[in-house]
Amino acid sequence: MATKTASTEDVKQVSEVFNTILVLDFGSQYSHLIIRRLREFNVYAEMLPCTQKISELPFKPVGVILSGGPFSVYEEGAPHVDHDVFKLDVPILGICYGMQELAWINGKGVGRGEKREYGPATIHVEDKECPLFKDVDNSQVWMSHHDKLSSLPTGFKTVAVSGNSPYAGISSIEKPIYGIQFHPEVTHSVQGKTILKNFAVDICNASQNWTMENFIDTEIARIKTIVGPTAEVIGAVSGGVDSTVAAKIMKEAIGDRFHAIYVDNGVMRKNETVQVKKTLDEGLGINLTVVDAGDEFLGKLKGVTDPEKKRKIIGNTFIDVFERVGAEIKPKDGSEIEYLLQGTLYPDVIESISFKGPSQTIKTHHNVGGLSENMKLKLIEPLRELFKDEVRHLGKLLGIPDELVWRHPFPGPGIAIRVLGEVTPAQVKIAREADYIFIEEIRKAGLYNQISQAFAALLPVKSVGVMGDQRTYEQVIALRAIETTDFMTADWFVFEASFLKKVASRIVNEVDGVARVTYDITSKPPATVEWE
Numbered sequence: 099m100a101t102k103t104a105s106t107e108d109v110k111q112v113s114e115v116f117n118t119i120l121v122l123d124f125g126s127q128y129s130h131l132i133i134r135r136l137r138e139f140n141v142y143a144e145m146l147p148c149t150q151k152i153s154e155l156p157f158k159p160v161g162v163i164l165s166g167g168p169f170s171v172y173e174e175g176a177p178h179v180d181h182d183v184f185k186l187d188v189p190i191l192g193i194c195y196g197m198q199e200l201a202w203i204n205g206k207g208v209g210r211g212e213k214r215e216y217g218p219a220t221i222h223v224e225d226k227e228c229p230l231f232k233d234v235d236n237s238q239v240w241m242s243h244h245d246k247l248s249s250l251p252t253g254f255k256t257v258a259v260s261g262n263s264p265y266a267g268i269s270s271i272e273k274p275i276y277g278i279q280f281h282p283e284v285t286h287s288v289q290g291k292t293i294l295k296n297f298a299v300d301i302c303n304a305s306q307n308w309t310m311e312n313f314i315d316t317e318i319a320r321i322k323t324i325v326g327p328t329a330e331v332i333g334a335v336s337g338g339v340d341s342t343v344a345a346k347i348m349k350e351a352i353g354d355r356f357h358a359i360y361v362d363n364g365v366m367r368k369n370e371t372v373q374v375k376k377t378l379d380e381g382l383g384i385n386l387t388v389v390d391a392g393d394e395f396l397g398k399l400k401g402v403t404d405p406e407k408k409r410k411i412i413g414n415t416f417i418d419v420f421e422r423v424g425a426e427i428k429p430k431d432g433s434e435i436e437y438l439l440q441g442t443l444y445p446d447v448i449e450s451i452s453f454k455g456p457s458q459t460i461k462t463h464h465n466v467g468g469l470s471e472n473m474k475l476k477l478i479e480p481l482r483e484l485f486k487d488e489v490r491h492l493g494k495l496l497g498i499p500d501e502l503v504w505r506h507p508f509p510g511p512g513i514a515i516r517v518l519g520e521v522t523p524a525q526v527k528i529a530r531e532a533d534y535i536f537i538e539e540i541r542k543a544g545l546y547n548q549i550s551q552a553f554a555a556l557l558p559v560k561s562v563g564v565m566g567d568q569r570t571y572e573q574v575i576a577l578r579a580i581e582t583t584d585f586m587t588a589d590w591f592v593f594e595a596s597f598l599k600k601v602a603s604r605i606v607n608e609v610d611g612v613a614r615v616t617y618d619i620t621s622k623p624p625a626t627v628e629w630e
């Protein structure tokens with residue numbers, strides 16, 4: 099029974115409702131930011147790899163952006179766009195590598211510069227009539243390149259220059275095709291959003307109708323059409339904002355024909371199961387089944403210390419439990435369960451379709467998408483076009499309580515990957531209690547919504563301490579709090595020393611088995627958010 103996904107059809111349906119700018123990704127670390135910036139002024143955008151065959155596009159875009167990338171267009175094996183992109187007869191914007199690709203196609207005037215240009219630079223707009231640079235003055239932009247244009251491409255003219263780039267901005271003389279050497283999508287480019295808006299709204303005439311209000315109506319109607327009047331849907335919920343919003347949309351679309359399953363794996367946060375039942379079942383009226391499988395999970399984790407093995411054991415066990423419980427759900431009217439709900443977000447989609455391919459496995463992600471290959475359920479992913487901030491906005495519109503909408507993410511493997519070393523009930527209890535105190539104090543200080551994610555990790559080391567005039571030799575808790583916009587990069591949150599002092603004091607005094615508390619001040623990268 100293989101899970102069937104209508105992702106291509108989903109993209110087509112959404113793109114037909116919302117005018118779409120197509121971003122072809124050449125592997126830039128900034129590619130996802132292009133999508134984000136376009137959506138900030140309500141223009142819908144989709145990203146596909148630069149190798150996308152234009153003849154196989156599931157929709158016709160109103161414009162195309164060629165992203166930056168880490169390659170050199172003149173090297174053997176360098177990625178190149180399908181030349182049929184120019185037959186779409188829509189405006190095209192090349193950014194950094196994308197501009198060099200335009201030049202390579204139109205005369206091959208690209209080479210290695212004398213020095214790499216990485217960081218801020220000032221551009222001077224020479225062609226004030228160029229629509230791409232409408233209302234753009236000489237300003238700071240962000241450069242990230244070594245290669246640059248060595249000559250003006252055939253049929254193009256110069257519209258902007260910088261101290262190191264005589265062709266910082268170019269445009270076709272006859273067609274709405276543009277190239278810029280800098281990255282307008284990063285915040286360091288002061289007027290970058292204006293440039294992207296000029297391209298999308300003024301040049302491509304894209305509609306600014308991408309709003310969560312419009313999305314709700316469109317998505318509910320789409321789900322009703324897909325599922326039909328009788329079929330039933332199951333889906334896993336965790337209590338987090340993603341699965342809750344997905345479940346609420348499904349509830350709005352098909353009512354009690356949606357069956358939510360919550361699996362308590364024994365490594366959840368304190369009071370998690372009670373809170374999930376109260377919010378989803380009692381508060382939102384979602385048809386919910388709660389499964390207590392803690393003993394099963396902890397039993398399989400006994401003696402396991404390797405992080406990847408922990409994740410795989412928890413992921414596989416979750417699948418076993420979910421499928422077992424799902425098979426026991428029998429619709430009253432004899433209808434079949436035909437669909438599986440999954441709360442996939444757009445960053446997950448970007449990761450899977452990037453030209454560079456899925457990134458090297460830093461850690462395995464726990465996801466219902468790992469269901470067995472012989473599963474016949476068809477997949478529904480109502481959030482697959484959305485970023486996290488869009489999901490939260492959607493949650494507020496759907497009437498989901500603010501406390502849940504702004505709740506910090508919690509990993510599928512739960513506290514098991516916050517207990518470094520073997521996962522035992524005693525170790526889970528220590529990490530759980532320390533985490534509860536940390537989050538409680540963050541909320542009391544009014545800092546919760548300023549922080550993207552915070553938690554306590556239990557380290558596999560012991561430290562000497564003194565309590566009640568007696569020597570102790572107990573474990574160490576590491577606190578971590580980060581702020582980020584997309585979880586692709588993150589900075590550690592700067593607390594007042596008095597706050598950390600209070601939290602450390604409470605944990606050492608209230609949590610048996612802890613002798614010392616530390617605070618993690620490592621950014622992502624080089625570290626990941628979680629310790630395992």
